[in-house]
Amino acid sequence: MENNKFFLKSMGCKSNQFEGSLIIENLIKNGFVQEFDVKQSDFYILNSCSVTHKSDNETLYLLRNIKHQYPFIRTVLTGCVAQLEKENLLKLGYIDYIFGNDDKFKMGELLLSNINSQVSDIMSLDEFNYQVLNDTTKTRLSLKIQDGCNNRCAYCIIPFARGKSRSANIEFITEQINNADKKGFKEVVLTGIHIGQWGLDINSDFVTLIKNIEKTNIKRYRLGSLNPLEITSELLDVLQNSEKFCPHFHLSLQSACNKTLKNMNRFYSVEYYLDQIEDITKRFDKPFLGSDIIAGFVGESDADFNTTIENLKKSKLTKIHTFPYSIRKGTQAEKMKGHLPDKIKQQRADIIKSISKEKFDLFLNSNLNSIQEVLIEKRPDKHTGFLKGVTKNYINVIINKEILNKETFCNTIQNVVLLQINNEKMFGSVLPSIDKGRTEDGLSIL
Numbered sequence: 433m434e435n436n437k438f439f440l441k442s443m444g445c446k447s448n449q450f451e452g453s454l455i456i457e458n459l460i461k462n463g464f465v466q467e468f469d470v471k472q473s474d475f476y477i478l479n480s481c482s483v484t485h486k487s488d489n490e491t492l493y494l495l496r497n498i499k500h501q502y503p504f505i506r507t508v509l510t511g512c513v514a515q516l517e518k519e520n521l522l523k524l525g526y527i528d529y530i531f532g533n534d535d536k537f538k539m540g541e542l543l544l545s546n547i548n549s550q551v552s553d554i555m556s557l558d559e560f561n562y563q564v565l566n567d568t569t570k571t572r573l574s575l576k577i578q579d580g581c582n583n584r585c586a587y588c589i590i591p592f593a594r595g596k597s598r599s600a601n602i603e604f605i606t607e608q609i610n611n612a613d614k615k616g617f618k619e620v621v622l623t624g625i626h627i628g629q630w631g632l633d634i635n636s637d638f639v640t641l642i643k644n645i646e647k648t649n650i651k652r653y654r655l656g657s658l659n660p661l662e663i664t665s666e667l668l669d670v671l672q673n674s675e676k677f678c679p680h681f682h683l684s685l686q687s688a689c690n691k692t693l694k695n696m697n698r699f700y701s702v703e704y705y706l707d708q709i710e711d712i713t714k715r716f717d718k719p720f721l722g723s724d725i726i727a728g729f730v731g732e733s734d735a736d737f738n739t740t741i742e743n744l745k746k747s748k749l750t751k752i753h754t755f756p757y758s759i760r761k762g763t764q765a766e767k768m769k770g771h772l773p774d775k776i777k778q779q780r781a782d783i784i785k786s787i788s789k790e791k792f793d794l795f796l797n798s799n800l801n802s803i804q805e806v807l808i809e810k811r812p813d814k815h816t817g818f819l820k821g822v823t824k825n826y827i828n829v830i831i832n833k834e835i836l837n838k839e840t841f842c843n844t845i846q847n848v849v850l851l852q853i854n855n856e857k858m859f860g861s862v863l864p865s866i867d868k869g870r871t872e873d874g875l876s877i878l
Contacts, residue, residue, distance in 0.1 A: 435474040436463060437465045437467040437472060438459055438464050438473055438476075439466075439467050439469070439475070440452060440455060440459075440466070440479065441477070441478050441479065443479065443480055443490070444480070444481025444487065444512070445483070445625075446621065447579070448479055448481055448511060449574065450623055451479060451511075451536060451537075453567050454565055455510070455539050456567075457565065457567065458540045460540075462541060462543075463540075464540060464543075470498065470502065470505075474506060475507075475508055477539070478495060478509050478510070479511045479536065480509060480510065480512055480513035480514060481511060481512055482511070482513045482515075482593055483588075484758035484760075485758040485759055486758060488513055491509070491511075492513075495509060495526055498526075499527075506528045506529065507526060507527050508529040508530075508531070508539070509521060509529070509530050510532070510535070510536040511533065511536070512533065512590065512593035512594070514531060514532055514533075515532045515533045515593045516592060518551040522548070522549060528548060529543065529547075529548050529549065530549045530550075531551065532550065532551035532552050533593060534552050534561055535550045537563055554595035556595075557580075557598060558596065560579060560598040560599055560601075562600060562604060564608065568616065568617075570810070571807060571809045572617070572621055573621065574623045575605065575609065575612070575622055575623065576600070576623050577599070577600050577605050577622050577623070577627060578598065578600065578626065578627050579598050580595040580596045580597045580598050580625055581597055581625050581629065582626075583626065583697070584764070585686075585696055585697050585698060586695060586697045587765045590625065592762065596633070597625075597629040597630075597632055597633060599629075599631055599632070599636070601634060602636065602640070605641065605645070606644055606645065609645060609648040609653070610648050610649050610650070613650045614649075617650070618845055619651065619654060619807055620650050621654045622645075626659070627656045627657070628658045628659050628663075638662060639664070645676075646670070651676065651845060652676055652677075652678050652807065652845075653677060654678040654680050655681070656682065657683070658683060659684050660700050660704060660705040660708055661700050663683075663708060663712075665711075668711065668715055678825065679716040679717070679824060679825050680719065680720040681719060681721050681722065682722040682724075683705065683709075683721065684724050685723045685724060686725060687702075687729065687740055688743035689732070689736045689739040689740045689743070690703075691736055691739075692731075692732055692736050695729065695768070696726075706743065706746075706747055709749065713748050716825075717825075718795075718799055718825055720750050720825045721748060721750040721751075722749070723749050723751075723753065724752075724753050725744070725752050725754045725784055726754070726755065726757050727754050727755065727757065727778075727784055728756050728757045728778075728780045728781070729765070730757065730765050730771050730772070731768065731770035732772065732780075741787070744787050749788075750792060750795045751788055751791060751792045752784055752787065752788035753788075754784040754785055756778050756780070757772070757777055789856075792856065793856070797853065799825070799827060799850050800851070800852075801850065801851070802849070803847055803850075804827070804829070804847075804848055804849075804860075805823065805845050805847065805848075806847075806860070806862075807821050807822055807844075808820070808841050808842055808843065809821055810842050810843045812838055812842070813830075819841060819862075821846075821848070823848075829848055829850065829858050830859050831861065831862055832851075832859040832861065846862050847863040848861065848863065849861055
């Protein structure tokens with residue numbers, strides 16, 4: 433097959449990254465060849481994100497720019513922007529193919545059939561689209577367990593790009609996790625659009641799923657983002673008693689002001705999740721507690737923002753991912769009164785970012801001189817030659833001393849003492865291995 437080289441870029445969330453890998457495998461199975469240089473490619477494929485207006489603009493800019501630089505390249509748009517804006521995009525002149533979120537998994541067949549547009553009705557889908565990823569190049573496997581979202585938060589367009597919540601069954605999930613273990617993976621990350629809604633459509637619940645994952649052979653597992661209402665005492669009891677669970681929580685908070693939360697259609701209070709965070713910090717040793725906060729939502733007054741700042745400061749969050757509110761066409765918030773100027777939204781986001789930096793610095797310092805289990809990546813850093821990995825509580829660690837026979841330590845879990853912080857980067861040194869049958873040979877121990 434001629435003219436079959438493709439370059440793929442995936443934007444946005446972990447689910448989109450996972451799906452990008454599935455697209456690559458489907459294309460290769462159909463005779464296409466992955467290319468890592470756009471200039472040498474016949475197809476430029478963009479797996480897009482539409483979580484903010486900025487990401488929409490970036491999508492269109494990338495496609496327009498590619499077509500301008502390389503007029504003969506064929507541009508392919510898939511992902512959430514394709515799903516939401518399908519009727520308007522082919523008219524632009526710089527997009528050749530458009531495939532929806534459920535159609536992307538058969539992209540190879542569609543391209544071979546010269547079908548230039550297929551966007552299925554995502555809202556009519558009732559069942560999870562089962563896809564198996566065979567890629568073993570990464571150190572940690574992302575496993576998509578759920579798609580879609582049943583919530584209707586005032587600011588969010590994603591449910592209309594992803595459809596209703598749809599769950600993979602327990603048998604599929606546990607089989608994929610055990611297969612990952614057989615392929616040498618030490619850690620699995622559970623991903624989805626709203627993983628806390630797993631089970632709603634198949635008469636089950638998230639705690640039941642976690643109890644079944646506990647029975648698999650994988651050494652570690654990590655959870656994606658959760659709504660505070662989905663982190664129940666029952667769930668925390670299971671996780672607290674687990675030897676596999678990585679104490680890494682990402683809380684989808686969105687605001688730290690009750691008035692703003694109500695306007696967002698978020699059905700919990702700040703007091704509720706602050707107590708929840710306290711509970712988590714008591715149950716787990718130095719847990720990572722990340723969160724999302726939207727800055728400058730519609731109608732957010734100075735007093736509302738100050739309330740958010742006060743609550744964020746007193747919380748025991750570890751890191752805060754924040755971004756200015758972005759108007760999304762077709763959402764409830766679009767029609768609300770009280771939209772703020774972009775300058776104010778950005779100023780508020782910058783203030784929250786500074787709070788996040790202070791909290792993350794404190795978190796890193798609290799872990800200094802501790803010994804952590806680090807999953808070392810499958811290959812040393814290509815620039816420095818150092819080994820690197822991640823702790824159970826989500827600290828990226830660079831092994832800053834030479835180790836003989838580095839390859840024997842790649843993709844293993846090792847005891848590492850955390851010794852130094854430099855520009856928010858943690859450096860550590862390997863101690864005698866916790867893996868059975870291993871010795872200290874080849875280690876450089878401080």
